[in-house]
Amino acid sequence: MELQTIPIMLVFGIFMIAMICIGIAVYQETQTFTDFALGGRRLSAVVAALSAEASDMSGWLFLGLPGAVYAAGIGATWIAVGLIIGTYLNWRFVAPRLRTYTELANNSVTLPAYLEERFEDRSRMLRIITATVIVVFFTVYVASGLVAGGLLFDQIxxxxxQFGVTVxxxxxxxxxxxxxxxAMCMSHSVQGTLMLLAACALPLIGLWQLGGFGALHDALADKAPALLDMGTEASLADRRWTAGEPLGAIAVISMLAWGLGYFGQPHILARFMGIRSTHDIPLARRIGVSWVVVVLTGASLVGLLGIALIHPTLTEPETVFIVLSSQLANxxxxxxxxxxxxxxxKSTADSQLLVAATSLTEDFFHAFLNRRASDTVLLLTVRATVxxxxxxxxxxxxxxxxVLDIVAYAWAGFGAAIGPVLLLSLYWPRMTKAGATAGIVTGALTVVLWEDIDPLLGPFQTGVYAMVPGVLAATAAALFFGTFVGRPPMRSWVGAMEKRTPARGRVHRG
Structure with missing residues (x-):
């Protein structure tokens, strides 16, 4: 073992032991299934914000994004722009209503349970379909996180x-x-702070060593002017950058469309459901959006600084954060x-693991196999399911x-299958269960089949990210079937929400 890896290993060891200690500390506070699934709806604004954003970003933040910017320049940052916009819109338009509606919907702890109650679906098919989409996509999604963790351990x-994946x-x-x-949200607060520190510290160290933004601009211009062009993606081949093709509208739309996925991500939406008060949401939104802006900017700067500071040129761009960290810091x-x-x-993989296990327990075991299960039985079941x-x-x-291909696929699947239906459930009172079912099925199938459908379009082939046709198809299906098939729910959800919305100056606590 090289001497310099010993400090790194010790830091890793301390971090993992600290995470386990958080689980032990919170164990006694977890007395009910709702405590386990949503933290008893007691998350503060700070914890909810940091947990939502930390569970969102995954290893893509420090591996995929810096690597893409390293290989293509600032033209690769359109995804970050889309994510910032999507983050704000999600906190602004989804969080307040989802927090209130899920409590009104028989205190639902999962999205399938909420949708079943919201659309008064006594057939329970909507719940089964939604839960199946969540469990299948998230199991594969968790696997991608384990792969990323194993690769990180092995590379360092x-x-x-295999040993890295196991640990x-x-x-x-x-x-x-x-x-x-x-426990997960508390650990995410620590992890979100670490991620913010890293996203700020490494770029500042790099800029200090290089001589500031002016020196960075000159270094990138010397490599290839296309690296500084937001409308172009440079091309990295044979350890050299050359001017790439200008980014067309389809490419820009595809990258911005990542922001559409936020409305359907169960592991992020769970934080909205678990926040203690609707009055905590504005503060959480400001913290969350600010955090996202800072870390995405920092990660993008790492990619650019890698171009200027790392010699020789990397053959694996996704290692730029790791290499630059080793080169610039003790x-x-x-x-x-x-x-x-x-x-x-970890913050993404564990969130997805918990959502999948909770859905299996609540939406299959509790809903169909043992409707009278006590909290003790549900806690044992959900822990075994984890x-x-x-x-x-x-x-x-x-x-x-x-890893990143799986992430893009699952992100589009959730965004298209659940996002449009969830938004309509919150803002369209006359939406029917037929519309919800059609939207979820159409969105999921469009994403799954898009790679096979797009090439069949011949001269009309788009190459657009599956999120775009998935969201459009799901929205169209939900609107059509929601308008012409079935009856709207008997319950007035908008009226019920207005009664539960606190007056200014009062705090509503669930």
Whole structure:
């Protein structure tokens, strides 16, 4: 073992032990299934904001985004722009109503349970379909997180991919089983702070060593002027950058469309459901959006600084954050920076693991197999399910795979299948269960089949990200069937929400 890896390993060890300790500390506070699934709806604005954004970003923040910017220049930052817009709109238009509606809907702890109650679906098919989409997509999504964690361990410590995946999975399972949602959100507050520190510190160190933004601009211009053009993606080949093709409207729309996915991400929406008060949401929104702006800007700067400071040119652009950290910081601080990468990966994987296990427990076991199950039985079941889902994801992860391709696929699947239906459920009182079912099925199928459908269009082939046709198709299906098939719910949800919305100066606590 090289001497410089010892400090990094110690920092990693301290971080993972701290996460397990949080699970142990919260264990006694987790007395009911709602405590485990949503933290008893007691999240503060700060914890909800940091947890929502930390669970959102995943390893893409420090691996995928800096790597894309390193390879293509600032033209690759359109995705970040879309994510910032999507984050704001999600907090502004979804969070307040979802927090209130899920409490009104028989205190629902999962999205399938909420949709079933919202549309008065006595057939329960809507619940089954939604839960199936969540469990299937999230199990694969968790596997992609385990793959990323295994690759990170192997790249830093050379311990082998399988060993890295195993260690990563065990740590996540231990504190998730012990503390559930509350332990996860508390750990995310720590991890979100670490991620913010890393996204600020590494660019500042790099800019100081290089000589400021002017020197960075000159260095990039010397490499290839296209690196500084927002309308072009440079091309990296044979360790050299050349001018790429100008970004067309389709490419820009595809990257911005990542922001549409926020409205349907269950692991982010769960934080809205768990916040303690609708009056905490404005503060949480300001914290969350500010956090996203800072970390996405910092991660993009890391990619640009890598172009200027790393020699020779990297053959694997996604390693730019790791290489730059090792090059610019002492081993102890490098350990802190690399733990932030681990935190980004873990905060998403554990959130998805918990949502999948909670949905299996609430939407299948509790809803169909044991409707009278006590909290004790539900807690035992959901903890066993966490282990079961993690095991399946672990087996999938051992086969490896392209992490970011899986992330893009699952992100589009959730965004298209759940996003349009959720928004309509919150803002269209006359929406029917037929419209909701059609929207979810159409959105999911469009994303799954899009890669096969698009090439068949011949000269009309678009190459657009599956999110775009998925959202359009799901919205059209939901509007058509919601208008012409079935009856609207008997209950006036808008009226009920107005009664529950607190007057100015009063605080509503669920």
């Amino acid at each position: 410590f050379r311990v082998g991919f 990563f999975a065990v740590v996540i399972v231990i504190y998730s089983v012990l503390g559930g949602f509350r 081993p102890w601080f490098t350990g802190v920076l690399l733990v932030a990468v681990l935190a980004a990966i 282990i079961g889902v993690a095991l399946v994801a672990y087996l999938i992860a051992l086969s490896g795979g392209a």
